[in-house]
Amino acid sequence: xxxxxxxxxxxxxxxxxxxxxxxxxxxxxxxxxxxxxxxxxxxxxxxxxxxxxxxxxxxxxxxxxxxxxxxxxxxxxxxxxxxxxxxxxxxxxxxxxxxxxxxxxxxxxxxxxxxxxxxxxxxxxxxxxxxxxxxxxxxxxxxxxxxxxxxxxxxxxxxxxxxxxxxxxxxxxxxxxxxxxxxxxxxxxxxxxxxxxxxxxxxxxxxxxxxxxxxxxxxxxxxxxxxxxxxxxxxxxxxxxxxxxxxxxxxxxxxxxxxxxxxxxxxxxxxxxxxxxxxxxxxxxxxxxxxxxxxxxxxxxxxxxxxxxxxxxxxxxxxxxxxxxxxxxxxxxxxxxxxxxxxxxxxxxxxxxxxxxxxxxxxxxxxxxxxxxxxxxxxxxxxxxxxxxxxxxxxxxxxxxxxxxxxxxxxxxxxxxxxxxxxxxxxxxxxxxxxxxxxxxxxxxxx
Numbered sequence: 001x002x003x004x005x006x007x008x009x010x011x012x013x014x015x016x017x018x019x020x021x022x023x024x025x026x027x028x029x030x031x032x033x034x035x036x037x038x039x040x041x042x043x044x045x046x047x048x049x050x051x052x053x054x055x056x057x058x059x060x061x062x063x064x065x066x067x068x069x070x071x072x073x074x075x076x077x078x079x080x081x082x083x084x085x086x087x088x089x090x091x092x093x094x095x096x097x098x099x100x101x102x103x104x105x106x107x108x109x110x111x112x113x114x115x116x117x118x119x120x121x122x123x124x125x126x127x128x129x130x131x132x133x134x135x136x137x138x139x140x141x142x143x144x145x146x147x148x149x150x151x152x153x154x155x156x157x158x159x160x161x162x163x164x165x166x167x168x169x170x171x172x173x174x175x176x177x178x179x180x181x182x183x184x185x186x187x188x189x190x191x192x193x194x195x196x197x198x199x200x201x202x203x204x205x206x207x208x209x210x211x212x213x214x215x216x217x218x219x220x221x222x223x224x225x226x227x228x229x230x231x232x233x234x235x236x237x238x239x240x241x242x243x244x245x246x247x248x249x250x251x252x253x254x255x256x257x258x259x260x261x262x263x264x265x266x267x268x269x270x271x272x273x274x275x276x277x278x279x280x281x282x283x284x285x286x287x288x289x290x291x292x293x294x295x296x297x298x299x300x301x302x303x304x305x306x307x308x309x310x311x312x313x314x315x316x317x318x319x320x321x322x323x324x325x326x327x328x329x330x331x332x333x334x335x336x337x338x339x340x341x342x343x344x345x346x347x348x349x350x351x352x353x354x355x356x357x358x359x360x361x362x363x364x365x366x367x368x369x370x371x372x373x374x375x376x377x378x379x380x381x382x383x384x385x386x387x388x389x390x391x392x393x394x395x396x397x398x399x400x401x402x403x404x405x406x407x408x409x410x411x412x413x414x415x416x417x418x419x420x421x422x423x424x425x426x427x428x429x430x431x432x433x434x435x436x437x438x439x440x441x442x443x444x445x446x447x
Contacts, residue, residue: 001329003086003093005227006242007103008183012168012176012218021098030106033184034072037114040178042166043068046116048431050123050371051260062263064116070259072113074310075251079108081318082247086325104244110180111187111248118163120428121435122371129375130157130424138380142387142420150417152195153212154424160190162428164211168218169425171410186226186242190249192219193238200232203334205241214421229331240331243321250317250337258309261350262302264358272298276305278353282346283308316341374439375427381442382423386411390419 009018009029023029037043046064062070083104086093093099120126133139134154143151153161167185168177180188191210200206211219216237223230223239232238261278264270279302280287286308295301320337327333341347358364385401388394389411394402402411408426413419430438 001227001229001240001243001331003090003099004097005225006183006186006244007093007097007099007107008181008186008225010182010225011179013179019098020103023098028103028106029181030103030110030184033110033178033180034106034113036178036180037110037117037167040117040166042117042429043114045429045431045434046119048433049116049119049121050126050367050432051263062259064119067255067259068113068116071115071248071251071255072109074254074314075112075248076105076109077314078105078247078251078317078321079244080105081314082321085318085322089322089325107181107183107187108244108247108251110184111244112251114163114167114188115190115248115252116159116163117166118161118428119159120157120162120375121430121432122368122375124159125368125371126375126428127157127159129372130379130428131155132372133376133379134420137376139383139420142416145416146420147213147417149194149196149213152198153417154420156195156198156209157424157428158191158195158208158210159428160208160210161195161212161215162425164189164219165215165425166429168215182222182225183242183244185222186228187244187248189219189242190245192223192228192241193232194236197232197236200236200238204336205231205334206238212421214418231331241328243325243328246321246328246333246337247317250313250321253336253338254310254313254317257347257350257354258306258313260358261354262306264354265298265302267358267363269357269361269363270353275353276301278346278350279305279309282343282350283312286312313338313341313343316343371432371435374435377439377442378427378430378435379423382409382427383420386419386423387416390414390416 007020009020018029046068049064051062051064051067080101083101086104087099087101120130131154134142134151139154166177167180167188170176189210191205191208193206193209194211194213194216195209220237226242228239228242230239261270261275265272265275283305292301292304295304317337320340321328324333338347381401382405385394385398386409388398389402405426410422413422
């Protein structure tokens with residue numbers, strides 16, 4: 001792979017090549033990507049979507065929105081620092097093509113901003129709930145009516161693939177979705193493969209999948225424009241990652257490691273003294289004892305340690321990326337950047353404690369149970385109505401359901417897969433609160 005192709009400014013529908021040196025410096029193409037994402041309705045809905053603690057009403061616990069903004073800030077720093085090093089190493093990118101340090105930061109920031117845009121309500125349990133509806137719930141009825149790959153898309157419903165669909169799917173008045181640059185879409189796609197074969201290797205790019213069957217042709221067009229290296233066997237659609245994906249992933253890894261841990265402390269799920277010691281172990285080489293001891297409350301101490309930890313991990317991630325740049329460009333780099341961290345033991349300690357005290361806390365588990373019930377009821381009612389309508393035999397109740405969802409679900413789909421995916425797409429874009437409200441209506445508990 002080469003950086004000239006990987007930094008493509010092309011957008012869906014373009015008939016002429018966009019050159020970096022011809023860009024308006026006051027509103028660069030990659031910065032437009034960021035703007036389009038942040039003004040989208042799908043991004044705004046993240047303010048009422050779970051990060052770790054579902055439906056938390058406290059003012060200091062992160063939602064998907066605040067998490068995404070923070071990951072974007074970290075991603076921008078990573079992109080700029082790597083961009084500076086890359087332009088020093090490959091000066092023709094600047095001197096011939098006109099690329100600047102901030103271009104790398106803008107691409108990574110935009111992709112990081114959107115990295116959770118496809119997540120359903122109720123956090124990762126929402127993803128699992130959609131999948132299990134088709135794998136072992138009422139949706140299993142459709143297995144024999146779909147191809148294996150179509151059915152796997154539903155059974156292993158993936159927020160990353162759903163995010164790609166949100167960013168690219170055409171609809172009335174919005175041809176090409178948000179029409180982001182192909183560079184940003186490439187940097188967004190952590191898993192550039194289809195749902196089958198499932199985990200064909202231990203390569204990080206094979207951990208999950210990145211696009212549904214409905215978007216596979218579009219993704220192949222993007223991959224070819226960016227010059228992504230094809231991988232996988234036989235007819236499997238699978239590519240090497242865009243190099244900047246590794247920076248988006250690192251930004252997310254850094255933030256959830258440190259900030260989910262911070263949420264656990266603020267919620268009282270992790271003891272302050274115990275937790276602060278874990279963070280101190282991560283930044284022991286850079287902490288200024290006098291400054292730290294002068295801080296009088298938990299919030300200030302956490303803020304100070306968080307800042308040091310994030311800066312420490314950003315600098316390290318940049319060094320790791322540049323050390324392995326050639327492997328990354330060849331597609332041979334098979335792990336996440338933070339897997340090579342010198343602080344892996346400290347990071348593992350923090351994540352292990354977060355899993356035990358936060359992710360598996362009674363509060364989280366109880367509310368995830370509610371999420372499963374809500375999503376199953378929504379999918380059951382909506383898929384029944386849509387499929388009965390597709391078959392020309394909707395009941396009177398189905399007709400009422402169809403009227404309530406016609407602005408959100410494309411009822412003109414002519415095949416089963418597209419119809420079912422359209423329902424999942426609608427449910428996935430709901431906020432936690434909206435999903436609860438619609439559920440109450442379906443149960444007859446709300447007028």
